[in-house]
Amino acid sequence: MGNKELSPREEEIVALCAEGLTNEAIALRLGLSVGTISTYWLRIKLKVGGSGRTDTVVKFIKDRAERALRESNIERKDLTELVAERERMILEHRAALALLHLAMDQIKSTVWATDKDLAICIIANGEFPSTHCGVRWEVGKTVYDIFKTKDPLHRAVAAHLAAMTGTETQVRLDGEFANMFLRVLPLSDEGDEVMGCISILNTVGGS
Secondary structure (H helix, E strand, O other): OOOOOOOHHHHHHHHHHHOOOOHHHHHHHHOOOHHHHHHHHHHHHHHHOOOOHHHHHHHHHHHHHHHHHHHHHHHHHHHHHHHHHHHHHHHHHHHHHHHHHHHHHOOOOEEEEEOOOOEEEEEEOOOOOOEEOOEEOOOOOEHHHHOOOOOOOOHHHHHHHHHOOOOOEEEEOOHHHOOEEEEEEEEEOOOOOEEEEEEEEEEOOOO
16 A cells, blocks of 8 residues: 555545445445546546555555554564563562572572673672673673683583473582582472572582
């Protein structure tokens, strides 16, 4: 359909035509003259296109169907975004509660929560400054960024991946994080589906 929308009267005439009414019958139904109906058809064809009444009606119906499909897809997208937003809010709420309790017992530790992509959504820096081992520890960074590796066998990464399968892990790290213990726990929703991880990093011998 062109850039111009049909007026309510023009849409009514197209609908009556689709029902099989002739111009004379449409004029009688609407209390208008046949000449007026013909003038309306001229306007409709200029807006919709089409070589005749039938072709114009087909184009109009096709356009409406395509528009309805697009709107339906937009509604599904909006619904998907709402579900994702709800899951994010649940994750942050549960993570905040877990971090609150853990932080009270792990004052000298760095504690954080990640989502399913292992991106940090909440962090509580107790022992470490905001930058550690050359990496700025902040929301949005992933576990891969923090530990500077994509290797799934790296002890820290492997611990987080294990937590995403529901397994709690505690490992002693090496390299730049030597003499540090990492504990990673799965973070689940009401249905026991793992939504992310809770991680606690502290030095050997720390509380």
